[in-house]
Amino acid sequence: MSAARPLPITRRLKAASRRVRELAMIGHALVSTRHAVMAQIVPMRRCNLSCAYCNEYDDVSRPVPLDEMLRRIDHLARLGTSIVTISGGEPLLHPDLDPIIARIRRNGAMAGMITNGYLLMPERIQRLNRAGLDHLQISIDNVNPDEVSKKSLKVLDKKLQFLAEHADFHVNINSVVGGGIKHPQDALTIGRRALQLGFTSTIGIIHDGDGQLKPLGDEERLVWNEMRSWKKKNYSRFNHFQVNIANGQPNDWRCRAGSRYLYICENGLVHYCSQQRGYPGVPLAGYTRDDLRREFLSEKSCAPNCTVSCVHQVSYIDHWRAPQRPVPPEDTASDLVNIRL
DSSP states (O other): OOOOOOOOHHHHHHHHHHHHHHHHHHHHHHHOSSSOSEEEEOSOOBOSOOOTTOOSOBSSOOOOOHHHHHHHHHHHHHTTOSEEEEOSSOGGGOTTHHHHHHHHHHTTOEEEEEEOSTTOOHHHHHHHHHHTOOEEEEEOOBSSOOSSOOOBHHHHHHHHHHHHHHOOSEEEEEEEEETTOSOTTHHHHHHHHHHHTTOEEEEEEEOOTTSOOOOOOHHHHHHHHHHHHTOOOOGGGOOSHHHHHHTTOOOOOOOOBTTTEEEEOTTSEEEEETTEEEEEEEEGGGOOHHHHHHHHHBOOTTGGGOOOHHHHHHHHTTTTSOOOBOOOGGGSOTTOEEOOO
């Protein structure tokens, strides 16, 4: 594959500074368990696409008002959150996204964003630079758009070129196999293009259409193994969880959702993650460090078959300590929503 383009000196300096902050964040997480490491927050549920597999969008919701978003960002700071990732829906549709990012950085956290990339233009990327964005991820599902997903390399390649030319932040391009993806080899094409442009590349495994984990087929496994062998440095690429997922096997781990990882929906409620919405299901404004400690020690029944990689990565920091206990039946929420991909 082609070598990545060399970065300008200013970008290399910013990348080095960002890496120092990341290492400090990891050190803080190892020293103390009494704060949230990562939160994913939704400023609006509306999206400009309608991918068939996605359960995290609608086409009617209004953006959360800026004042309310800033209050939520401040509440995350109160809980000591180290990384705040903005998702959706499509976050770039929010009219006040830049001051939201700036508030995250002003509070001392790292600022990330997950986007479909459709709205990225040079001027918009420069605004993200000025706001202080640290990390951006785009998931690209195929080379050519189909009835399942329009997040294709053919459509987005020009946006990737804009990012390579203008972005001061780290960019990761994620591709997927499994779950009925028609052309597994597309992931290789997407990954190679990402590295060619100087980005990092990751690959994920998704559920099938019935929400079930199934072992990868032969072609899918070849693609997955090749991309993992590239060993492109990226803190989000480590863990053994994906190996078991690829084999359709459960994982034995301590999920720290609701504690080290928080998912904040557009209504300002704290949930385990995007796929387990409904519990704790309480307002972020009233969430305390006692809640963090309770969920840190609470065993999650959904953990063995979980495929939410960001929860795996954050929780694995504490895999070696603090065994968890089952949640008593009387404390189990009856309205827990198990949302399948």
